[in-house]
Amino acid sequence: MRDADRPSGSPDQTADGSSLPALRFGDVDPTDSEALTRWLRARVRGFHEAEIETDADLERFASSRDRTLRAVFDDSEEHSEIPVGTLSAWETAVRLPGALGSASRPVAARAISAVSVAPTHRRRGIARSLITRELRDARDQGLYLAVLTATESAIYGRFGFGPATRGADYALDTRRARWMAGAPAGRVRLVPREELRSVAPEIDAEAHAQVAGEILRWPNFYDRMLGLTPDRRGAAASLRAVRYDDESGRPRGYALYRVGASATDPREKDASVIELVAATPDAYAALWRFLADLDLVARVQVRLRDVDEPIAWMVEDPAAVTKSNERELLWARVLDVPEALTARGWAAADALTLHVHDPLGIAEGSFRLSTDAEGRAEVARLDRPGGEAADAGLRLGIAELGALLLGGARAETLARARRVLFDHREAPARLDRMIGGERPPRLSSVF
Numbered sequence: 535m536r537d538a539d540r541p542s543g544s545p546d547q548t549a550d551g552s553s554l555p556a557l558r559f560g561d562v563d564p565t566d567s568e569a570l571t572r573w574l575r576a577r578v579r580g581f582h583e584a585e586i587e588t589d590a591d592l593e594r595f596a597s598s599r600d601r602t603l604r605a606v607f608d609d610s611e612e613h614s615e616i617p618v619g620t621l622s623a624w625e626t627a628v629r630l631p632g633a634l635g636s637a638s639r640p641v642a643a644r645a646i647s648a649v650s651v652a653p654t655h656r657r658r659g660i661a662r663s664l665i666t667r668e669l670r671d672a673r674d675q676g677l678y679l680a681v682l683t684a685t686e687s688a689i690y691g692r693f694g695f696g697p698a699t700r701g702a703d704y705a706l707d708t709r710r711a712r713w714m715a716g717a718p719a720g721r722v723r724l725v726p727r728e729e730l731r732s733v734a735p736e737i738d739a740e741a742h743a744q745v746a747g748e749i750l751r752w753p754n755f756y757d758r759m760l761g762l763t764p765d766r767r768g769a770a771a772s773l774r775a776v777r778y779d780d781e782s783g784r785p786r787g788y789a790l791y792r793v794g795a796s797a798t799d800p801r802e803k804d805a806s807v808i809e810l811v812a813a814t815p816d817a818y819a820a821l822w823r824f825l826a827d828l829d830l831v832a833r834v835q836v837r838l839r840d841v842d843e844p845i846a847w848m849v850e851d852p853a854a855v856t857k858s859n860e861r862e863l864l865w866a867r868v869l870d871v872p873e874a875l876t877a878r879g880w881a882a883a884d885a886l887t888l889h890v891h892d893p894l895g896i897a898e899g900s901f902r903l904s905t906d907a908e909g910r911a912e913v914a915r916l917d918r919p920g921g922e923a924a925d926a927g928l929r930l931g932i933a934e935l936g937a938l939l940l941g942g943a944r945a946e947t948l949a950r951a952r953r954v955l956f957d958h959r960e961a962p963a964r965l966d967r968m969i970g971g972e973r974p975p976r977l978s979s980v981f
């Protein structure tokens with residue numbers, strides 16, 4: 535490779551271990567458009583997506599310019615300027631549960647995405663090396679949590695990620711929708727999509743504070759969601775936006791939807807909801823009623839909602855609502871146990887010992903978790919594991935702790951699955967009471 539062809543950025547070191555010879559790990563400068571394009575070509579190749587050919591294709595990945603782009607290069611390749619491995623990372627805020635009854639708390643976390651390896655280089659440990667480095671780097675930067683959404687759920691448990699939120703899809707049969715309560719007093723207005731751009735982040739912030747699990751959405755997220763970016767303009771032509779204003783005229787919710795031919799019956803139409811965000815129960819009810827009342831529409835379909843979405847309780851006939859495709863979405867990886875446990879709010883005062891195993895050795899240890907009636911926790915590292923564990927102690931992996939942290943999994947269930955082991959039978963239930971669980975955590979977007 536000629537020097538001029540060398541990828542920009544600064545490959546930092548040779549790969550670790552003899553299993554990865556001739557590979558260089560380095561960061562790509564996202565402000566160098568040629569280097570960024572090469573990185574993106576590797577990324578789309580890894581995900582089997584269409585090649586990057588036009589500026590509009592590049593625009594699809596505009597958020598990459600604000601991220602740390604990791605790359606692995608193979609100098610023995612003919613086109614060695616194109617990475618054989620990619621990973622992107624950025625600092626985000628994830629919402630952890632607040633103390634009982636209070637708002638969820640945004641805490642800093644490393645978000646990881648775009649993990650891909652060239653089809654020619656799979657199963658040689660490249661992804662393992664990229665992910666392990668990223669987790670250690672995040673911990674060294676003082677972050678105590680890493681998060682991702684996965685394409686395949688079998689991959690990330692081995693790196694200490696636990697499934698932390700679950701979501702489900704719903705369909706409402708509009709012909710069977712008879713409402714249990716009267717219509718809210720506010721107003722639903724059809725608005726140009728551009729108009730939602732300024733209010734959507736505010737409504738999101740209010741709605742997301744009511745649940746754990748959401749991550750901070752980035753500016754380009756809104757532009758793309760609303761169809762305002764060049765690559766989305768065509769598809770956005772059929773996108774409609776509505777906003778709900780409460781009685782005082784304050785925007786409290788919005789929905790984005792499109793009406794199209796039904797997948798199940800060509801004579802009918804479905805409303806597919808791209809986004810429905812409600813900061814109040816009135817906003818939620820009004821937006822659903824608006825969607826269900828749309829002429830020509832036989833079904834309203836929504837994706838990635840709560841696992842116990844209220845819509846089924848709003849209609850007389852619960853069978854008018856079909857739930858499907860329940861699945862995990864956010865994966866959480868604890869990098870520092872005391873910091874992560876003290877960052878969330880707790881629901882009951884108690885004390886337990888946790889013996890945490892970490893296959894990567896990043897956050898391993900034994901800890902005494904004490905919570906008080908105000909929802910605060912103190913966590914002490916135990917120097918002599920075992921010595922203080924005469925009381926109820928629990929043994930669990932770091933992935934199980936990640937699943938429990940946001941309240942999306944129950945220690946009792948994990949104990950029955952033998953993924954949480956206990957000295958005293960009541961210990962898992964005590965941990966569950968401390969964790970609480972007013973509303974299951976939820977993430978509404980893939981990243």
Ligand SMILES: CC(=O)SCCNC(=O)CCNC(=O)[C@H](O)C(C)(C)COP(=O)(O)OP(=O)(O)OC[C@H]1O[C@@H](n2cnc3c(N)ncnc32)[C@H](O)[C@@H]1OP(=O)(O)O
Binds near residue numbers: 684
């Ligand atoms: C957060 C995100 O970005 S999610 C997106 C993930 N990327 C994709 O789905 C794109 C298509 N797939 C790929 O590019 C690659 O196959 C990757 C990134 C999933 C894996 O890359 P590889 O370099 O082959 O993985 P690597 O060799 O490091 O394997 C790491 C471990 O994961 C396991 N693994 C890798 N892929 C899979 C899979 N698809 N299903 C189950 N296990 C897997 C390996 O067996 C290995 O296990 P071990 O270390 O315990 O023995």
